[in-house]
Amino acid sequence: MYIAIINIHGLVRSEHIEMGRDADTGGQTRYAVDLVKELAKHLDVEVDLFTRLIKDARHDADYAKSIEPIGERGRIVRLSCGGNAYVRKELLWPHLDEYVDNLISFFRTQKKIPDILHAHYADAAYVANELAAYFDIPLVFTGHSLGRNKLEYLKEQNTSEEKLNQYYHIQTRIQNEEKILEKADLVITSTEYEKESLYAPYEKRNLSVMQVIPPGLDLASFFPYYHYEIQDPSITEEMKHAQYSMIKELERFLTTMDKPFILALCRPDGRKNIDQLIEIYGKSQRLQALANLVIVAGIRDDISTMEEGEKQVLTDMLLLMDRYDLYGKMAIPKHHNPDSDVPEIYRLAAMKRGLFVSTAALENFGLTFIEASAVGLPFVGTNKGGVQDIQKNCESGILVDIGDHKHVEQTIHDLLTDANLWDTLSHNGVERTRTVYNWEAHAERYLHALKSIKTDKTPLPTLEKRLGSIKHLVVCDIDNTLTTDQASAQRLIAALKEHHQHLGFAVATGRNIDSALSILKQYGYPNPDILITSVGSEIHYGRQAMPDKGWADYIKRAWKPKAIMDALQEFKELELQTEEGAQRTYKVSYTVKAGTDTALLVKNIKEALHKGSGKQHIILSHDTYLDILPYRAGKGNAILYLAWKWGIAEQDIVTAGDSENDRDMFTKGLSSIIVANHEKSLAKLRRTKHRFFASKAEAAGVLEGLSHFGIIE
Numbered sequence: 146m147y148i149a150i151i152n153i154h155g156l157v158r159s160e161h162i163e164m165g166r167d168a169d170t171g172g173q174t175r176y177a178v179d180l181v182k183e184l185a186k187h188l189d190v191e192v193d194l195f196t197r198l199i200k201d202a203r204h205d206a207d208y209a210k211s212i213e214p215i216g217e218r219g220r221i222v223r224l225s226c227g228g229n230a231y232v233r234k235e236l237l238w239p240h241l242d243e244y245v246d247n248l249i250s251f252f253r254t255q256k257k258i259p260d261i262l263h264a265h266y267a268d269a270a271y272v273a274n275e276l277a278a279y280f281d282i283p284l285v286f287t288g289h290s291l292g293r294n295k296l297e298y299l300k301e302q303n304t305s306e307e308k309l310n311q312y313y314h315i316q317t318r319i320q321n322e323e324k325i326l327e328k329a330d331l332v333i334t335s336t337e338y339e340k341e342s343l344y345a346p347y348e349k350r351n352l353s354v355m356q357v358i359p360p361g362l363d364l365a366s367f368f369p370y371y372h373y374e375i376q377d378p379s380i381t382e383e384m385k386h387a388q389y390s391m392i393k394e395l396e397r398f399l400t401t402m403d404k405p406f407i408l409a410l411c412r413p414d415g416r417k418n419i420d421q422l423i424e425i426y427g428k429s430q431r432l433q434a435l436a437n438l439v440i441v442a443g444i445r446d447d448i449s450t451m452e453e454g455e456k457q458v459l460t461d462m463l464l465l466m467d468r469y470d471l472y473g474k475m476a477i478p479k480h481h482n483p484d485s486d487v488p489e490i491y492r493l494a495a496m497k498r499g500l501f502v503s504t505a506a507l508e509n510f511g512l513t514f515i516e517a518s519a520v521g522l523p524f525v526g527t528n529k530g531g532v533q534d535i536q537k538n539c540e541s542g543i544l545v546d547i548g549d550h551k552h553v554e555q556t557i558h559d560l561l562t563d564a565n566l567w568d569t570l571s572h573n574g575v576e577r578t579r580t581v582y583n584w585e586a587h588a589e590r591y592l593h594a595l596k597s598i599k600t601d602k603t604p605l606p607t608l609e610k611r612l613g614s615i616k617h618l619v620v621c622d623i624d625n626t627l628t629t630d631q632a633s634a635q636r637l638i639a640a641l642k643e644h645h646q647h648l649g650f651a652v653a654t655g656r657n658i659d660s661a662l663s664i665l666k667q668y669g670y671p672n673p674d675i676l677i678t679s680v681g682s683e684i685h686y687g688r689q690a691m692p693d694k695g696w697a698d699y700i701k702r703a704w705k706p707k708a709i710m711d712a713l714q715e716f717k718e719l720e721l722q723t724e725e726g727a728q729r730t731y732k733v734s735y736t737v738k739a740g741t742d743t744a745l746l747v748k749n750i751k752e753a754l755h756k757g758s759g760k761q762h763i764i765l766s767h768d769t770y771l772d773i774l775p776y777r778a779g780k781g782n783a784i785l786y787l788a789w790k791w792g793i794a795e796q797d798i799v800t801a802g803d804s805e806n807d808r809d810m811f812t813k814g815l816s817s818i819i820v821a822n823h824e825k826s827l828a829k830l831r832r833t834k835h836r837f838f839a840s841k842a843e844a845a846g847v848l849e850g851l852s853h854f855g856i857i858e
């Protein structure tokens with residue numbers, strides 16, 4: 146089974162994950178990487194973790210590697226989208242179509258299509274939803290954090306509508322969550338709470354495909370604190386060194402190291418409510434007398450250069466430390482190594498009989514709670530959300546209403562002073578995390594769930610299978626190439642049907658999609674596999690005319706249609722075409738008045754457009770129709786794009802046409818048929834091995850060319 150795990154955002158690598166480096170690198174990153182590591186141990190599995198390629202001087206070169214192996218059967222595969230720089234996940238939404246394209250191309254190039262697509266978080270859900278339209282693959286979804294819940298939180302914070310959508314893209318996120326919930330064959334949650342409550346507001350939630358499979362943790366790292374006391378021989382020098390350096394780091398902040406400490410460890414994210422914990426501690430003289438406060442909130446170099454959200458959390462933290470004068474009692478380490486230091490900091494806290502406290506009001510799950518429990522550090526955490534499951538399974542902490550600060554303070558106090566209670570919770574944590582939360586058990590249940598997926602996917606051949614099985618692709622212009630002579634059209638139709646198994650059929654036309662479909666139907670042509678329409682500014686697929694969003698995304702660069710129309714207003718020889726569907730998102734079309742010197746006109750247009758309306762592709766056909774497209778668009782480029790995306794060898798493609806707006810297909814080095822009734826100006830094209838001038842007109846000429854290139858008899 147070849148499993149594709151998609152986890153787009155965050156800084157993803159297999160070792161030394163920079164947990165908490167920013168708000169997007171945390172529990173989900175750890176979860177996805179650990180899952181892949183475990184799956185890669187299974188002999189019957191191959192697994193790839195698809196994430197974003199980052200080439201950014203501010204970040205390690207590891208993230209710029211296209212392939213990073215994980216064990217013998219796993220890899221991290223990095224594909225780019227939206228440029229090279231590392232950016233927060235919300236900024237990736239407009240670039241995900243590029244990711245889809247790169248992923249399709251990757252699958253096609255390696256000639257291996259996954260058996261399962263597993264999307265993590267809403268951005269990956271978008272990618273998986275799109276891929277599902279091309280490939281007939283079962284879909285699995287794990288949300289980690291859900292948009293509807295985040296929306297509720299942001300509204301409570303009085304976030305403006307504008308910010309909700311422009312900064313957080315929250316509605317896009319929710320729509321994509323709804324969409325994948327509708328399509329997914331399996332939705333994995335970490336807790337019952339997540340399944341029953343967090344997903345409840347989603348219209349498309351389908352309980353019958355949802356399964357609770359809690360994650361695991363690396364038990365070899367999160368061993369109990371007392372192993373140090375019993376001189377466990379598996380404790381390495383590296384571990385001892387990590388512990389020593391954590392002590393040294395804390396000594397920089399704390400006047401006395403003898404007291405137990407209240408430990409908080411989370412990403413610098415507003416929803417973790419670090420400020421509330423400092424307030425509770427800052428206002429409580431007895432807690433300050435009993436314990437130190439240690440807050441590990443990610444890794445930071447210079448707060449002023451961080452993203453807005455993280456900057457806010459960390460600045461508030463420093464201000465509160467100052468307001469309550471917690472110098473000497475509160476530690477806020479700047480750096481730590483998430484692999485080696487994190488288990489040690491929990492263990493240090495446990496050795497000193499301290500506590501892990503999280504004041505986040507809600508967690509989907511809460512890896513930190515099981516990490517603390519596994520080393521024997523009791524926790525205090527919210528009585529809402531996934532932590533309830535952890536408490537039910539492990540009984541290793543106390544749940545509280547986070548909003549009730551008095552009660553939180555009292556609970557922390559009680560637990561710090563009740564040695565018996567502390568011992569019981571600590572013992573429970575060590576014992577029970579090991580049976581409930583291990584990746585081995587997770588992987589077994591996970592693989593079992595994948596194998597039980599029963600899909601009733603469409604029996605129609607999928608696009609991927611169809612494009613994978615054809616030997617050649619013929620791309621024909623429509624007007625005066627596939628039309629107008631009925632008899633020759635019927636002969637071509639018969640040939641296309643006869644050779645359907647190995648010959649793909651595409652059209653490339655100036656018509657819009659509706660008009661193209663309608664004329665093809667009128668002549669009785671089979672449904673094309675691919676439709677390149679509106680002079681190569683749009684691509685659609687098959688019977689359902691599914692749009693290729695990747696193409697739209699690729700050509701949109703520097704496209705300013707309004708600026709073009711403004712600049713061309715002064716040209717009295719031009720009339721904007723008015724028929725329905727003539728003007729498209731990526732095409733501005735005019736008719737040129739009869740008698741115009743078109744060569745001069747085009748020269749003047751180029752000059753006028755050069756002054757600030759971006760670069761364009763200008764096509765004049767039959768001396769009458771003037772189409773202006775984004776500079777990357779056009780029939781020829783659309784074909785090359787399709788060849789790249791679908792792994793179709795360029796030498797297996799043949800194009801056919803008659804007019805100037807087909808020239809683009811004839812000048813890209815592809816085999817081309819120029820039918821006998823071609824526009825005069827095309828006669829100037831040089832005859833080459835790949836460029837065939839048919840002696841027959843229209844569809845008969847296409848048939849002649851197909852036979853010339855040896856595609857049909």
Ligand SMILES: O=c1ccn([C@@H]2O[C@H](COP(=O)(O)OP(=O)(O)O[C@H]3O[C@H](CO)[C@@H](O)[C@H](O)[C@H]3O)[C@@H](O)[C@H]2O)c(=O)[nH]1
Nearest residue numbers: 164165171172173411412442443483508509510511512513
């Ligand atoms: O400075 C830090 C901060 C965090 N961590 C680690 O980061 C992870 C944090 O995970 P978690 O506590 O689960 O929180 P989130 O990062 O918010 O993770 C999201 O995804 C997780 C996996 O699905 C869920 O458990 C959470 O509820 C959800 O909010 C843990 O392994 C921590 O040890 C560090 O190593 N250093």
Ligand SMILES: O=P(O)(O)OC[C@H]1O[C@](O)(CO)[C@@H](O)[C@@H]1O
Nearest residue numbers: 169170171172173174289290295
């Ligand atoms: O705040 P949000 O967008 O709901 O997401 C929570 C974030 O926490 C993480 O799980 C950190 O791992 C991210 O993957 C995710 O982006």
